[in-house]
Amino acid sequence: MSGDGPTGLAAHGLTVRSGRRVLVDDIDLVVGRGEVLGLAGTDSTSCSALLEGIAGLRDREGLVTVDGRTIPAGRPDVASRLGVVLGPTGGSTITGLTVAEHLSVAATVGRITEGIELGGAIQHLCVARADQIAGTLSGGERRLLALAMIARTRRRVVLLDQPSEGIAEALVPELVAALRSFAQDAAVIVADSDPRLLDAVVDRVVVLDGGHVVTAGGHGRIPTRSMLASPDHLNSRP
């Protein structure tokens, strides 16, 4: 089994299709516990497909393991039991439920009642707006709610899809802090190309183009926005 030891997430030959289109093409990934992997790319659909493939929410090929245990394709419940949590994106909060109910959904499944310490804005959202219907929250507030939900799960692998979207400038440090605390006991993948986030928390970056990994590297090789906008600059497809 591929992997860098017993802890963390490993994906081998991961392929995700949408109809005939190949969104993720035979990708190998290893993210150890405590590590934050940045996932960038011109095609956010591919990034989402990769995360959903890992979480068992989409049909996929290839082997995905958490701490050495396999997640079968199409079994999000097994993924969840093994501690994989895919943070809800802004549009996809359970619109009819309140903030408090969202947190209960996360906690019921995660089977823990005590979360980690989160930033003031997130705490405020969870307490002062507990009875507000989540569908009426702003895009940024929904991202914060997503972080609070993740904090309540028994997480081993945290997958976040565009967490910085809609987040106000002033709240970026809180997002960064939340990601750091998730990384304390989980392997984290963040699909985001916001340099504020990538610079602050990410250990490594993988860039996807056309479903392939076009570049992977550490801090020194984090691609700039212009490179992401025109991936020809990158050493293109293999």
Added chain:
Amino acid sequence: MNGAFGVVIVAGVLPADGFAVLALAATWVLVALGLHFTFGMLGIVNLAHGEMLLVGGYVALVVHTSGRSIVTAIVLGGVVAALSGAVMDVAILRRLRSRPLDTLLATFGVAVVLRQTIQLLAGPNPRALVDPIGRSLDLAGMVIPAWRGVVVLITLLLVATLHVLLTRTPLGLAWRAVAASPHLAASFGLRAQRTRTAIVAVGSGVAGLAGALLAPLSTLTPQFGTRFLVPAFLVVILGRAGSLKGLATAGVILGGSLAAAQFAIDAVAAEILVILLAVVLLRLRAIGEGRPRMP
């Protein structure tokens, strides 16, 4: 606002016909309750809803005829309908998720199959499930079967039970989460497919229970369920999909005004009037607010 309107209508005919109005209003709520689950929560346009009432009614008839108590008969009516719903979901609807039109056609097919099966087994002739109480109440000159009163009470009990189940228990929260966003619920470990099957089963079971409860008040024919389909859909759509309170209000308004209009004018005019009322009320509501979610 709607609630106040309903109260005015009901109060307008009290006390003489008040109970009859209440009884019909409860009937409409009872008939719509099961559909509320499948259509209101999952967006499944279940054209087999009427046939679930039919199944409930006939199962109760058969069980009671075989010498069991009426309570056993009614409960088994609900159970068999719930199983039918679960089978329908696992065998057919599960393959048609996110294809609302195909789902609609499939449930129509299930409705035809269920109706014809019952016609084959029980014959086309009207059958009667005996009135479990057999006595009548004399209310200010109106003679009403006492069973109607029991049906009203059971309806209230069912609405209250489902309300508590949905809003106060972890199971209800999981159901609502899956109904609102199967994808997100699944990413937090809820078994979306299984939960949706459970919701369809509960919806069908409640419909079966409704059929068994209402059977003694009329005669059972293979067309027994069909006539409840339109009232059920009117109540669910008007009652804002997903809200039990709205459902109860809509049932009271529509069922109540039908009964009131039946006394005031005549039966046919009353039905036309109720359809018109439903159309007007639907237009008055903010567009989109009451529109059911399609998955």
